[in-house]
Structure formats: C-alpha cells, structure tokens
Amino acid sequence: NAGVTQTPKFQVLKTGQSMTLQCAQDMNHEYMSWYRQDPGMGLRLIHYSVGAGITDQGEVPNGYNVSRSTTEDFPLRLLSAAPSQTSVYFCASSYSRNSGANVLTFGAGSRLTVL
Amino acid sequence: AQSVTQLGSHVSVSEGALVLLRCNYSSSVPPYLFWYVQYPNQGLQLLLKYTTGATLVKGINGFEAEFKKSETSFHLTKPSAHMSDAAEYFCAVSETGGYNKLIFGAGTRLAVHP
Numbered sequence A: 001n002a003g004v005t006q007t008p009k010f011q012v013l014k015t016g017q018s019m020t021l022q023c024a025q026d027m028n029h030e031y032m033s034w035y036r037q038d039p040g041m042g043l044r045l046i047h048y049s050v051g052a053g054i055t056d057q058g059e060v061p062n063g064y065n066v067s068r069s070t071t072e073d074f075p076l077r078l079l080s081a082a083p084s085q086t087s088v089y090f091c092a093s094s095y096s097r098n099s100g101a102n103v104l105t106f107g108a109g110s111r112l113t114v115l
Numbered sequence B: 001a002q003s004v005t006q007l008g009s010h011v012s013v014s015e016g017a018l019v020l021l022r023c024n025y026s027s028s029v030p031p032y033l034f035w036y037v038q039y040p041n042q043g044l045q046l047l048l049k050y051t052t053g054a055t056l057v058k059g060i061n062g063f064e065a066e067f068k069k070s071e072t073s074f075h076l077t078k079p080s081a082h083m084s085d086a087a088e089y090f091c092a093v094s095e096t097g098g099y100n101k102l103i104f105g106a107g108t109r110l111a112v113h114p
Helices: none
Strands: A004-007 A010-013 A019-025 A031-038 A042-051 A054-057 A064-066 A076-078 A087-094 A110-114 B003-007 B010-014 B019-026 B031-038 B044-050 B056-058 B064-068 B073-078 B087-095 B108-113
Touching: A004 A087, A010 A019, A019 A031, A019 A087, A019 A110, A042 A064, B003 B087, B010 B019, B019 B031, B019 B087, B019 B108, B031 B064, B031 B073, B044 B056, B044 B064, B044 B073, B073 B087
Parallel strands: A010 A110, B010 B108
Antiparallel strands: A004 A019, A019 A076, A031 A042, A031 A087, A042 A054, A064 A076, A087 A110, B003 B019, B019 B073, B031 B044, B031 B087, B056 B064, B064 B073, B087 B108
16 A cells, blocks of 8 residues: 555664664655654654755754655664653655645654663 | 644543634744644544635545634634544644645644543
8 A cells, every 4th residue: 555654663772772763655755754743742843855865954853863865765763862762753755845735644653762 | 933833732522512623823924734633543644734725624524624814823623523533633834835844733632522
C-alpha cells in the first residue's frame, strides 16, 4: 500500500546512545519532514527536506541530524540520545514543495524512550 | 511568527450532541488552515483544509469549519457527535507561498459518552 512507512515503532535507548529512525515513502513526494509529538505541545517540526540533497531546520532541530540521499528516504538520526528526546516521532510527506496548501501524509509514528 | 491556539485540551460531549472545537491563529499573511485528526496509536489524517474561496469548508465524517478572518478563527464543528469521533484533533496553519511547514496547535482530545 502506498504511504509513509516508519521503523521502528518502538525503541528504548540509554542516555548517550545513538540511533536512526527510518522513514520511507513510495508516493514520489518531493517534501518530507519530521515532527515530534509531546503531551500538551502538539507537533513540532524538527527538520524538513524539499528534495533529494536539500534539508533545512525546523522549530526544534537540536540533537537531531537528517539527510536526503533519495526521494524515497528521509532518516532521522539521534547522535547522543537524551531523556528530553523521549517522544513520539512522526514522518510526513507531501507531493509538492512549492505550496503550503498541500496535504501532509503521516506515518504511524515511532515511540522513543530514552532512559 | 505564526502560532495556533486551541482552547480546551479536553472536550467531552454526549453522543448526538454538537461538537465545537476552537482554534485561533496568528499570522502576518493570509494563511492556509487545516484540521487533522489522530485516532489512538495512529498517525494524523486530514479532516479538512481552507486555502482560498468559500470560508465554510466541509470535511470528512460530517465535520466542517469556518474561516473567520476578522476573528482569526477556524473552529471545527459537527452537528451530532458519534462514538467513533473520539480522538485528538489538531488545528494547523501554514503560510501561503511557503513549504508545508505546518505549525500545529497543542491539540484537543474529544471524548464522546453515551
């Protein structure tokens, strides 16, 4: 089925460990993004990409790295996990990068706990 | 900078009652406005959006929202709540002419009781 696929669904890390959250879409979407969802704070944009090789920071980028080597994939890397990064992470994509009116398609989320 | 305020983190209604979820935004330019819904343990899906034209927007599952520029509001309504409407609802805004950098409100959790 076409859509946005996130892996893993659940992950527990110790402080200081590194990991990568994977995101893949098969809809040939130009725009991809990562959000984190925390209780009472809604979703906050971490990083986004408007095409292969092009990424930029969102509202809360510190502690996270991204890259976009292909149109399909947009991994999110935590280099040294901290308890403050405990959250639910969502990847979202849209067809065109050129309009804020486009609808985002969301993945099912990845729940990360940092001890 | 853009921001979105959703009044009421929790709303509880009876089945069959009116649903009203409030959303106010701030934006220096005319925005695009969205309502997304999140069912338990799922990602977000679009309910409806306003871009241009008619200010009353109809969405899925009987929901609608009205863009009121003078009040900077985009409240979500449904005439008659159903048990299946229990979910978390997010209002979001993005700038015209920009990328899909949505700014989300904190969310409103809707409970529907018999």
